[in-house]
Amino acid sequence: MSLSVTLDNISLRKGYNLLISNLNLEVGSGDAISLTGQNGVGKTTLLRAIAGFFSPHAGKISASDAGGPIDPVRFRTELIHYLGHQDALSPTRTTEQELRFQAQYLNANENNYQFAVQYLNLSPLLDLETRLLSAGQKRRVSFARLLIAQRPVWLLDEPMSPLDADQRDVAARLMQDHLSDGGIIIAAVHDPLPFETRIVHLTRPDISAQEVALVD
Amino acid sequence: MSTKINAGPHAALSLLKRDLSLSLTRGGGPLLAVGFYLTLMAMIPLSLGSDSGTLSRVAPGLTWLCLALASLLSLERLFERDYEDGLFDILRLGPLPMEVIALLKCLAQWLGTGLMLAVLTPFVMIILGAPVDAAFISLIAAILGSLSFAIIGGIGASLSLGTRKGGVLIALLVLPFYVPPVIFGAGLMQAYLTGAPVVQALSLLTAYALFALALGPIAMGAALKSALN
Known part of the structure; x- marks a missing residue:
């Protein structure tokens, strides 16, 4: 490559x-x-x-x-992946819903999702609505996108x-x-x-x- | 690249599912519009008097007016939330063009809210005194009408994106374009009740919905792109 x-x-x-x-x-x-x-x-x-x-x-x-x-x-x-100031999470949806949506929307496979959750230790956050997360937790959830859909830039x-x-x-x-x-x-x-x-x-x-x- | 061929529909389905669940849950969801619709209808006999002759004569026209007004309610939230949350940054990096994203959001909103209003329309009309056998035709007309309202409303919502409290602005932008479906829809019911042929009004109503479906996405895509820059 x-x-x-x-x-x-x-x-x-x-x-x-x-x-x-x-x-x-x-x-x-x-x-x-x-x-x-x-x-x-x-x-x-x-x-x-x-x-x-x-x-x-x-x-x-x-x-x-x-x-x-x-x-x-x-x-x-x-x-391309772009991680901005805003974490692109809907406040009323749970972390899991948002991550699964991102995985489907960006056409990623299920294994990547599991891997990202494990790598970033997100499992305690999965059931929480994203409005309840702290700024640092939201950023960790955003990082998951980088692993879920593999893109070079x-x-x-x-x-x-x-x-x-x-x-x-x-x-x-x-x-x-x-x-x-x-x-x-x-x-x-x-x-x-x-x-x-x-x-x-x-x-x-x-x-x-x-x-x-x-x-x- | 067999995965690439499937990427579009797959992403579209996931976006539609997401937006539908959001439109059903957030901010009171369809209950807000349905409640508004029913309250407005309940006020009509109170303001016009309970004479059933008068009511049954004005029922179709007023129902359509209330349907149009109730369709306005949730428009402000259509793109605004995702815009504020930065979700468009993800959506634009996916396989769907902005036009399709906008159309899917409108359709999800319509399925969550407009369709429910349409289903209620025959009941409301009958309660106000329209004959029971008009239920089916009024349901068809209301489905077509609410679809036009949703997409034309989406154009207004996309144009006012980024202006604080754009709700009134959306209403001003959009209401003039709600006039044709109101005329055709109420005319259709009038024709049905007087025994005149309904084909003409029904085709015009369908044509307007198709017109909105064809041109709406292009307008919304352009407005969203300019708002997001």
Whole structure:
């Protein structure tokens, strides 16, 4: 497997604000990228753009493997996991209902579900409605999705922030296993991840770049 | 890739099941709309007087009006909850296009709420004085009408997504488009009661439901995509 994701000279805007200007990035199998930078610099926006939720203002995001370029729709619907700030759990449904729905919706098999529950020690939470879970527990339930449906590209938005020390170890092991299987991780972080990553520090574009973007 | 061929329908079924169970359980579910519908109908004899001649004459028209209003109730929740919970982030990474996701959500809402209102419609009409033999035709008409209401309502809900307290906005957007089914539905009952042929009104009602089914998903898909960016 030799998947690679390429950001070619991309610029991202939010409203009239230019967040990211002329960013180039090449990520290949087994790479882990830490996106760092101040609050509001555009880390989440960049992750959402890579996930294909919207197109960049300028430039191109593409993916390819040994068989050549990958269709963007296939990239989004088969190869990507996105874990955002929100944990995407309906408050009135139980953890088990939500995880089983995710497994069916993402076309995963039953064994993966069992494995994820075991790996993340979720069985005490399965019967609880998700509104009763703490922030850290919700994040653990979100992590289950990464194991339930096997997809090579993980886009993680501050994955560690609500977790306690033990759970951070579990999550770190999970990510390292994924990398050694040839996966890709792009994570927005404030505290560095506990393993070796390539750090991409985002900064605000200067005023002249802002003006150029507005003229466009 | 035999799994890929099955991925779409499989995912669609799981989403429909999930949304149906949510529409039946959360926020009072169908009870809210059914209760509203019945209370509204109970107020009609109180406001118009109990003269059975008057009531039976206005019963079909008022029933359709109340059906339209009751269908509005749950629209605000249709996409809003999942939007706030961030669930669309998962849905968009699955095999279904946004148009299909929106249509499935509307259908689940319709199965959970609209269909129950439709089933109640003949009873309500009969209680207000319509003849018993009109029950079947009024059920068919109410099923078609509530389906149109659900999908047109879904367009309104998707357009107002992200605006706080969009309920009134949805009603304003949607009610003008509820007029045709109300006209055809009430006209159908009037025609039936006077012995005129009902085929014309029934075909127009069906045509409107099919029209909503065909164009609704495209409109909802576009509105949701723009709201989610």
